Amino acid sequence: MFDPTIFDNLKVVVEGAVYDLDLCGELQVVDRNDRVELSTMSRYYAIKFTLPDRTDCSAELRLWADTKDLAGEILELDSTLAEIHGCHLQPVFYKYVNKDNAELECVASETLARKIWGDAHLVQKISYTYGDHNSNALQEITVSFRRKFGEEVIEDVPQMIQHMVMMLERL
Template sequence: MFDPTIYDNLKVVFEGALYDLDRAGRILITGRDDLVNLATMSRSFVMQVEKPENATCVAKMELSSTLVDFASELRRMRLADEVPGSLLTLSFELPERMVPQSPALDEHFQAVWGEVADVVHERLSPFEPNPEQRKREETPDGMYRITLYFKGKIDEDNIEDVVPLLEHFITSLETIEDVGNSR
């Protein structure tokens, strides 16, 4: 048996809270990854969710931790100004057709998340490299992704913030769905 790390404790709390929201019918969990990268000795935990009905957006919560975090926590060996913890990233994948709504979505994301996370908007579009085929075929719709990179690591001191954070996560998902369905 081992002593759970910061990452382990946070993972259990996030996972339990998300499954509670799924059981309450507020979200639908559509994916779960619990990965260990043996090359870098890092870990990541990803849960993918969407609204139960008429979903146009897929949202993901990712918690990650590195070997440096693990070693500094267990062996109390620290790099200068490094404290052990986990990184949190939230992302929202929408159809590319929602790009024109990006100013309204950015306003929401900056108001809700701007103080604690960097908000990054990305547009990913497939294209046909062959000019002859490009003219003949319509390319499928691409993707518009909004990613929140939290500015600092989190640890057990943030466990009480998990449920309110997930409430904001769901509110953001609902805002995206409202904007997408009002077009």
Template structure:
């Protein structure tokens, strides 16, 4: 019989919570979903994007990943290994005043999230078009890896994501 992995259980838990925020609570609109197995590096990843219903200018994306090493350590029950999943948040926001807004974004994220994060902002624009705004892709890497012991924390985690969306819409 098939025994679901940590990744499978976390993916289902995240899906359930996020879809409840869309279908039952009507707080968000889900805009995209990816469920992929990358055969070139043997990695599984799941991503789901959504926006606040009342503030659709900023998009959030939750990315859950399981590497080959983590999947193998779990399936083979390797002693001394602590398998889990990587969790990454991405926010997509347009900015006009790069130094001011990017600094405000970084300060806000560090204030909302615990100290075990790494924030990266990547700016882009379409070449040969007047750059009145730049797309800021804000990545928040959550450390350390998570596992099934963290399932009870998903609701609080999503509350933080929704709070972050509200703050980013104000910047």
């Protein structure tokens, strides 16, 4: 009999919570990726959404599990406290900003992210097309928790998505 992995269970909950909010009009799903990487036997899922009235920013929730975690769980291998089986969850935000104000936008975004996500590790990237003086820069804000998640966080997934919506509303 098929026993779903932590990845499968978290993916179903993430997908359901996001599509419930899409159905009631609170957000709009704009992209989704669901991959099995055959070269490394890993899994990756991402769902990207925007607010219905905003096109300048979006959020993406990434979920992935590597070979060691998937195999360890499927084969029921014992995990040590240092290496528990699980998945990574990572909220990522994208916003178009004026290139001239990019540094100020990053400072403001970091302040906002700290209020919402606490002491999670933040990485911000700014990218733009060199030579295109009329384009805006794309700001990418990645929230990393630096730990794996198991099924114990399933009940917290809707709250995490609400935090993502709150961040989008304030960006």
